[in-house]
Amino acid sequence: MSAELNMPAxxxxxxxxxxxxxxxxxxxxxxxxxxxxxxFFQYMTNGTLLQPLNLTNLVLQNxxxxxxxxxxxxxxxxxxxxxxxxxxVGFIGALAAILMVQFHWHFIPTAIVSLMAGAAIGAxxxxxxxxxxxxSFIVTLAGMLVFRGLSLALLAGQSVGPFPVEFQRLxxxxxxxxxGTTGFHTTTLLLSIATPAIMIAFSVAARIRRxxxxxxxxxxVLFLLKSAGLFxxxxxxxxxxxxxxxxxxxLIIMALLIGLYAFVTRDTTIGRRIYALGGNEKAAxxxxxxxxxxxxxxxxxxxxxxxxxxxxxxxxxxxATPKAGVSFELDVIAACFIGGASASGGVGxxxxxxxxxxxxxxxxxxxxxxxxxxxxxxxIKGLVLLAAVCFDVYNKGKA
Amino acid sequence: xxxxxxxxGITKTxxxxxxxxxxxxxxxxxxxxxxxxxxxxxxxTLMKVLSGVYPHxxxxxxIRFRGQPVAFRGIADSxxxxxxxxxxxxxxxxxxxxxxNLFLGNEQAKxxxxxxxxxxxxxxxxLRMVGLTDSPETLVTDIGVGKQQLVEIAKAxxxxxxxxxxxxxxxxxxxxDSDALLALLLRFKEQGISSILISHKLNEIAKVADRVTILxxxxxxxxxxxxxxPISQDRIIKGMxxxxxxxxxxxxxxxxxxxxFEVKGxxxxxxxxxxxxxxxxxxxxxxxxxxxxxxxxxGAGRTEFAMSLFGRSYGRNIRGKAFLGGREIxxxxxxxxxxxxxxxATEDRKHYGLVLDNDIRHNVTLAxxxxxxxxxxxxxxxxxxxxxxxxxxxxxxxxxVFQHTVNLxxxxxxxxxxxxxxxxxxxxxxxxxxxRGIDVxxxxxxxxxVNQLVAExxxxxxxxxxxxxxxxVADRIYVMNEGALVAEMPxxxxxxxxxxxxxxxxxxKSPAAAVRxxxx
Numbered sequence: 001m002s003a004e005l006n007m008p009a010x011x012x013x014x015x016x017x018x019x020x021x022x023x024x025x026x027x028x029x030x031x032x033x034x035x036x037x038x039x040f041f042q043y044m045t046n047g048t049l050l051q052p053l054n055l056t057n058l059v060l061q062n063x064x065x066x067x068x069x070x071x072x073x074x075x076x077x078x079x080x081x082x083x084x085x086x087x088x089v090g091f092i093g094a095l096a097a098i099l100m101v102q103f104h105w106h107f108i109p110t111a112i113v114s115l116m117a118g119a120a121i122g123a124x125x126x127x128x129x130x131x132x133x134x135x136s137f138i139v140t141l142a143g144m145l146v147f148r149g150l151s152l153a154l155l156a157g158q159s160v161g162p163f164p165v166e167f168q169r170l171x172x173x174x175x176x177x178x179x180g181t182t183g184f185h186t187t188t189l190l191l192s193i194a195t196p197a198i199m200i201a202f203s204v205a206a207r208i209r210r211x212x213x214x215x216x217x218x219x220x221v222l223f224l225l226k227s228a229g230l231f232x233x234x235x236x237x238x239x240x241x242x243x244x245x246x247x248x249x250x251l252i253i254m255a256l257l258i259g260l261y262a263f264v265t266r267d268t269t270i271g272r273r274i275y276a277l278g279g280n281e282k283a284a285x286x287x288x289x290x291x292x293x294x295x296x297x298x299x300x301x302x303x304x305x306x307x308x309x310x311x312x313x314x315x316x317x318x319x320a321t322p323k324a325g326v327s328f329e330l331d332v333i334a335a336c337f338i339g340g341a342s343a344s345g346g347v348g349x350x351x352x353x354x355x356x357x358x359x360x361x362x363x364x365x366x367x368x369x370x371x372x373x374x375x376x377x378x379x380i381k382g383l384v385l386l387a388a389v390c391f392d393v394y395n396k397g398k399a
Numbered sequence: 400x401x402x403x404x405x406x407x408g409i410t411k412t413x414x415x416x417x418x419x420x421x422x423x424x425x426x427x428x429x430x431x432x433x434x435x436x437x438x439x440x441x442x443x444t445l446m447k448v449l450s451g452v453y454p455h456x457x458x459x460x461x462i463r464f465r466g467q468p469v470a471f472r473g474i475a476d477s478x479x480x481x482x483x484x485x486x487x488x489x490x491x492x493x494x495x496x497x498x499x500n501l502f503l504g505n506e507q508a509k510x511x512x513x514x515x516x517x518x519x520x521x522x523x524x525x526l527r528m529v530g531l532t533d534s535p536e537t538l539v540t541d542i543g544v545g546k547q548q549l550v551e552i553a554k555a556x557x558x559x560x561x562x563x564x565x566x567x568x569x570x571x572x573x574x575x576d577s578d579a580l581l582a583l584l585l586r587f588k589e590q591g592i593s594s595i596l597i598s599h600k601l602n603e604i605a606k607v608a609d610r611v612t613i614l615x616x617x618x619x620x621x622x623x624x625x626x627x628x629p630i631s632q633d634r635i636i637k638g639m640x641x642x643x644x645x646x647x648x649x650x651x652x653x654x655x656x657x658x659x660f661e662v663k664g665x666x667x668x669x670x671x672x673x674x675x676x677x678x679x680x681x682x683x684x685x686x687x688x689x690x691x692x693x694x695x696x697x698g699a700g701r702t703e704f705a706m707s708l709f710g711r712s713y714g715r716n717i718r719g720k721a722f723l724g725g726r727e728i729x730x731x732x733x734x735x736x737x738x739x740x741x742x743x744a745t746e747d748r749k750h751y752g753l754v755l756d757n758d759i760r761h762n763v764t765l766a767x768x769x770x771x772x773x774x775x776x777x778x779x780x781x782x783x784x785x786x787x788x789x790x791x792x793x794x795x796x797x798x799x800v801f802q803h804t805v806n807l808x809x810x811x812x813x814x815x816x817x818x819x820x821x822x823x824x825x826x827x828x829x830x831x832x833x834x835r836g837i838d839v840x841x842x843x844x845x846x847x848x849v850n851q852l853v854a855e856x857x858x859x860x861x862x863x864x865x866x867x868x869x870x871x872v873a874d875r876i877y878v879m880n881e882g883a884l885v886a887e888m889p890x891x892x893x894x895x896x897x898x899x900x901x902x903x904x905x906x907x908k909s910p911a912a913a914v915r916x917x918x919x
Contacts, residue, residue, distance in 0.1 A: 210780065212780075213780040213784065215783050216799060267777050267779070269777060272761065272765075273768070276754050276757065276761070276765055279755070279756045279757055280753065280755065282750060283753055283754055283765075284754065284765070286709075286712060286733060286751050286752075287733075287766040287819065288710075288766055288823075290734065346754065346757070347756060
């Protein structure tokens with residue numbers, strides 16, 4: 001019971017495998033679940049799941065969910081929730097459509113105005129949450145209604161489109177192949193070999209530094225396995241995509257954002273403070289952290305990312321419809337919780353949310369190919385969400 | 400006279416702490432029995448054992464009620480026999496009416512349907528018994544604290560009470576409300592209802608109690624009969640504090656320097672009840688290398704003062720000036736207070752001190768993340784070094800600095816809180832009950848840390864409810880009561896009796912004082 005009873009053991013430099021696996025069960029468990037789900041559907045769909053065309057579709061279909069999950073993770077870690085993101089997707093899509101189609105704006109100023117509008121929406125909601133202490137559930141529920149209504153009003157109930165080709169490329173475009181080989185996208189393959197190689201190089205450097213400071217770290221075997229796995233998976237996906245049209249533009253945006261948010265949450269003072277705010281707001285406040293401003297900015301950030309998702313979604317459909325983004329918030333929130341975020345705040349990781357989003361995405365895609373109706377898809381997704389969170393609670397109770 | 404209640408040999412241990420050690424308490428039929436003792440003496444624990452909050456089997460000893468041995472599994476069991484406890488923090492639902500509160504869990508219902516007419520009539524009757532004339536429809540939130548206390552008692556009456564336990568019922572009441580409540584107890588006594596009264600206010604006890612049992616450090620010191628001979632305050636205080644002061648405090652040669660920190664005319668109001676002054680006109684100073692203690696009972700306003708000073712984290716309508724090294728400083732936000740050299744380590748480490756779900760490392764650097772970061776990017780290795788450094792210096796017992804603070808013992812949690820504030824490198828550190836709920840060994844280590852701090856020329860303000868601790872650690876002691884400083888004394892001249900006298904004689908300079916004096 002009391003920690004005083006345990007004599008301080010000599011700090012072991014390298015944690016024993018069993019102990020390390022146990023304390024990181026959640027992280028590995030999720031990764032393994034994703035791989036298992038992929039393998040399952042790859043088998044069930046007779047290999048359709050990982051066909052280059054379908055893989056490209058999978059990325060395109062999930063990009064906006066992943067991007068919003070990044071912002072939602074910060075909101076949830078800060079101890080809040082944002083139900084309005086689906087409506088913001090719809091509203092921003094409508095706004096961009098009106099600007100480009102009716103007012104003939106160029107897509108760049110349109111994108112800038114749209115992102116600023118997203119920030120303003122996030123600020124408006126964050127203001128009530130942070131400075132008036134109105135529960136975020138209520139504020140964003142209101143926002144959900146307001147912005148759904150406003151997108152209907154903007155579009156006058158019609159679909160507006162199509163968009164200029166340059167704008168469509170945001171979603172449907174692929175990176176150019178500098179080598180110009182036909183039938184195979186060499187740049188894509190090189191990028192998808194270089195990226196994991198660079199990531200592994202960075203983690204080796206970190207391992208060396210940790211070793212110098214005598215800090216406990218992941219057992220070497222696990223590290224090698226994980227690195228090899230990462231390299232294999234990314235290179236394989238890259239190769240698959242290279243045999244089709246190459247890397248979608250959206251994938252590049254998504255990858256950069258994932259990297260940025262992983263960095264912010266793990267390595268910056270702002271990220272750390274958000275975790276402290278969600279973990280214990282009073283303690284964070286008494287430690288000199290401006291908790292209100294921090295909450296406010298997590299909502300501004302969410303608004304910008306939702307706006308970006310709105311642009312990508314509109315570009316993908318090549319039209320803005322009043323129904324765009326309906327129930328996206330549920331997928332985004334589910335992704336965060338499947339990814340291990342805690343509903344009471346303070347816990348959650350970017351990689352978790354991204355994996356959570358892909359688990360949802362692969363299931364959506366796989367179940368559709370297998371021919372499971374939308375009705376049962378919802379049932380299964382709901383049960384998976386419940387199971388993931390049950391696993392968390394069970395794990396926590398055991399610790 | 401028959402005993403209604405006999406508690407014999409009650410022993411209750413919590414992990415690492417013996418809260419009650421072989422305590423005996425005997426209450427006679429139809430008497431008012433006062434239970435007194437310092438904070439932490441075990442009064443509340445004893446009453447929780449009696450009322451079944453700690454069920455039979457979690458303690459040792461025997462309880463007999465009206466001659467029968469009893470084994471309560473929960474509050475419901477003790478209430479069934481007519482033992483009703485009224486806690487210091489009232490258990491009323493503010494937004495329900497008096498009637499609804501009176502019959503909460505005991506609704507006047509037939510087959511699930513509440514008979515509101517019968518309930519209201521019965522409520523009116525109960526209210527009359529406690530001398531309340533308010534309408535039973537009134538919401539509890541709309542009546543004052545004194546009346547709420549009476550509603551609690553009326554609720555007890557609705558349950559055929561035989562033994563009424565009141566835990567500091569007058570702590571938040573004004574003089575006339577207190578008197579009304581005490582008069583009510585005397586009326587109950589005539590009707591044959593026994594009461595146990597827990598109180599710090601000795602004048603009240605002198606006024607109504609038949610017998611007094613004194614607890615100290617979880618043991619029964621003695622039971623005094625007020626009818627045998629008038630009991631003086633000195634007699635009671637001696638019983639309360641009369642423990643030997645072993646060598647529990649590390650030695651330190653104190654040589655305070657110039658005035659480092661000064662507060663002038665500091666006042667603050669209650670955050671919810673505007674106009675209720677909680678901190679009154681405090682003047683206080685701390686010298687370099689000095690430990691200044693603030694003594695007082697619970698609710699004296701010490702924490703409120705400290706938190707209002709630390710970036711206005713408590714209260715509203717805060718007035719007063721703060722000076723560091725003779726220069727006035729801005730302490731209007733926590734950030735500014737910290738930047739100007741202040742730090743406040745809270746009394747409530749779980750709710751205000753630590754992010755329990757985070758590891759030791761993250762908690763240690765939380766107040767000064769910039770100290771391990773460059774341009775907003777955290778240097779993880781440096782951070783771990785800092786955490787390990789504090790782990791060594793403060794001897795935090797843990798498997799490593801990646802251990803979550805929720806899994807640490809109280810003493811080690813406290814050391815993490817201290818590490819956080821030591822890393823923030825303040826000039827003046829306010830420690831609010833730094834040793835509450837931690838064992839003797841860890842206490843000694845925390846006193847050693849305090850000594851190191853002042854040896855470096857910093858100032859420490861030590862808020863503590865444990866008088867021996869103040870006497871053992873502080874250079875100078877302020878005594879606070881009802882929001883104001885009522886005495887100041889060098890620790891060398893101070894004694895527990897002196898401090899208690901300062902508190903008692905500042906309290907209730909009022910009609911009741913006459914009663915008290917007549918007993919001396």
